[in-house]
Amino acid sequence: MEGESGELEGFCVRGHAGYAPPGRDIVCAGVSALVQTAVAALKRFLSRQPAVIRDSQEEEGACVRLLLPPDLPEEDKKTAGIILQTLEIGMHGIAGSYGKYIEVRRCRHDSGGF
Structure with a gap:
């Protein structure tokens, strides 16, 4: 989501x-690994x-929203930007x-929440 x-x-x-x-879906596994890493790093x-x-x-x-x-x-905005861009x-x-x-697409963040 972008501001x-x-x-x-x-x-x-x-x-x-x-x-x-x-359990055998390599696309889901790859996405899951990227998402879990981004969440942990943030x-x-x-x-x-x-x-x-x-x-x-x-x-x-499944759904994950952050x-x-x-x-x-x-400084945190810069760090978060690097992590999110890497994702x-x-x-x-x-x-x-x-x-x-x-x-994969960018969408605007709704100021009302998720």
């Missing part, structure tokens, strides 16, 4: 890739914790090989 200035402020990942049966390196919602009960499958706190210090690069890399099974 008005175009900076990444979080992300939303949902659904299943459908490349292979659950929690570790920022002075304020991001909001993270995990919901495995959605109709479309939103950065709105009042992060500038985005990784997602585009997977999409480059498995584009039929993954869609």
Whole structure:
């Protein structure tokens, strides 16, 4: 998700890739690894914790949403930007090989929450 200035402020990942049966789906495994790493890095390196919602009960499958706190210090914004851009690069890399099974897009953050 991006804010008005175009900076990444979080992300939303949902659904299943459908490349292979659950437990054997390398697209889902790759996305999951990237998302888990990004969440862990943001929690570790920022002075304020991001909001993270995990919901495995959605109709479309698993869902993870992350939103950065709105009042992060500038240094934390830079750190978060690098982590989120790295996640985005990784997602585009997977999409480059498995584009039929993954869609990567930026969307505007709704100020009303997730």
